[in-house]
Amino acid sequence: MNILVTGGAGYIGSHTCKALALSGHNPITYDNLSTGHKELVKWGVFEYGDILDNSRLQTVIKKHKINGVIHFAALSTVGESVNEPNKYYYNNVAGTLSLLEAMRLQAVSHIVVSSTCSVYGAVKETPIAETAPVKPINPYGTSKATMEYMLADYYKAFGMGSVALRYFNAAGADKNQETGEWHDPETHLIPRVIMAAWHDIPELQIFGNDYPTPDGTCIRDYIHVEDLADAHVKAMNLLIKNNELLTLNLGTGTGYSVQEILNATAKILNKNIPHSFVQRRDGDPAALVAQSDKAQTILDWKPQRSDLENILIGAAKWYEKIRDK
Numbered sequence: 001m002n003i004l005v006t007g008g009a010g011y012i013g014s015h016t017c018k019a020l021a022l023s024g025h026n027p028i029t030y031d032n033l034s035t036g037h038k039e040l041v042k043w044g045v046f047e048y049g050d051i052l053d054n055s056r057l058q059t060v061i062k063k064h065k066i067n068g069v070i071h072f073a074a075l076s077t078v079g080e081s082v083n084e085p086n087k088y089y090y091n092n093v094a095g096t097l098s099l100l101e102a103m104r105l106q107a108v109s110h111i112v113v114s115s116t117c118s119v120y121g122a123v124k125e126t127p128i129a130e131t132a133p134v135k136p137i138n139p140y141g142t143s144k145a146t147m148e149y150m151l152a153d154y155y156k157a158f159g160m161g162s163v164a165l166r167y168f169n170a171a172g173a174d175k176n177q178e179t180g181e182w183h184d185p186e187t188h189l190i191p192r193v194i195m196a197a198w199h200d201i202p203e204l205q206i207f208g209n210d211y212p213t214p215d216g217t218c219i220r221d222y223i224h225v226e227d228l229a230d231a232h233v234k235a236m237n238l239l240i241k242n243n244e245l246l247t248l249n250l251g252t253g254t255g256y257s258v259q260e261i262l263n264a265t266a267k268i269l270n271k272n273i274p275h276s277f278v279q280r281r282d283g284d285p286a287a288l289v290a291q292s293d294k295a296q297t298i299l300d301w302k303p304q305r306s307d308l309e310n311i312l313i314g315a316a317k318w319y320e321k322i323r324d325k
């Protein structure tokens with residue numbers, strides 16, 4: 001099948017293009033390169049474009065006879081969304097609407113989207129199931145929840161089938177180091193811990209050690225990006241067979257605190273990692289851990305590469321590769 005991958009030049013998008021190609025699909029990356037990298041488009045062709053450009057999207061859909069869409073193109077930094085919510089509603093809400101309209105007008109009726117555990121907000125209990133209330137506490141989470149509401153309405157009104165994958169924390173890199181996490185600036189925890197280990201930043205700042213968790217730092221569920229990529233391919237295959245409306249969590253069910261990530265990285269790299277404790281970052285819930293039994297059953301999927309050591313070793317190797325770029 002010809003699958004349009006918006007944001008295919010980005011982190012999870014590029015791993016998904018590889019997984020699509022390996023499973024016999026034909027990925028077509030559509031990306032405006034605002035945060036993605038052209039050199040990560042290694043599987044399938046590249047089409048430059050913005051998701052807000054509806055006519056360009058329709059042209060690309062027609063040109064490549066697109067059968068389904070996997071939608072990654074979005075802004076995804078919690079802290080930035082608190083300070084600049086306008087960008088998040090513009091890109092993630094208006095951008096997704098533009099894409100859904102292009103699909104509707106060109107009669108493409110399958111879409112898999114990247115959603116997020118941020119839609120749950122400050123949950124009281126973990127692990128979190130899909131039935132937990134959607135109560136985002138930052139504009140990033142709100143923009144993704146709005147996308148999910150649009151999908152439900154497009155399914156009802158136009159029969160457009162969709163799977164919204166609510167990921168927890170994507171981490172790690174391709175096993176052959178063909179792609180990996182590459183943000184500029186980098187704000188995510190694991191790459192920043194590695195950068196601090198290399199002394200490429202002065203220290204890792206740990207945002208808050210007064211959370212109600214065993215060591216006071218935030219707990220997250222880190223899932224290997226290759227496991228995420230596999231789930232996207234399986235979700236698309238499912239829609240092609242049976243066009244429905246689904247929302248699925250993708251995580252491992254195990255949480256690690258920021259302090260535990262720091263300690264594990266120091267051990268693996270055998271380096272002292274300079275760090276300090278600073279105040280909490282706005283918009284951060286204390287703990288987010290997934291219950292992903294539903295995805296495991298419906299997609300016949302299981303995280304296979306998500307043990308913490310594998311994630312950290314892969315991320316560290318990839319960082320060495322892009323360090324001087």
Ligand code: UDP
Nearest residue numbers: 078187188189192205206207218258281284
């Ligand atoms: N974090 C931190 N220092 C950093 C970056 C992140 O303490 O330099 C914490 C952050 O507050 C959160 C966790 O690490 O509790 C994961 O943050 P990240 O930005 O990687 O992902 P998010 O959970 O925001 O999607």
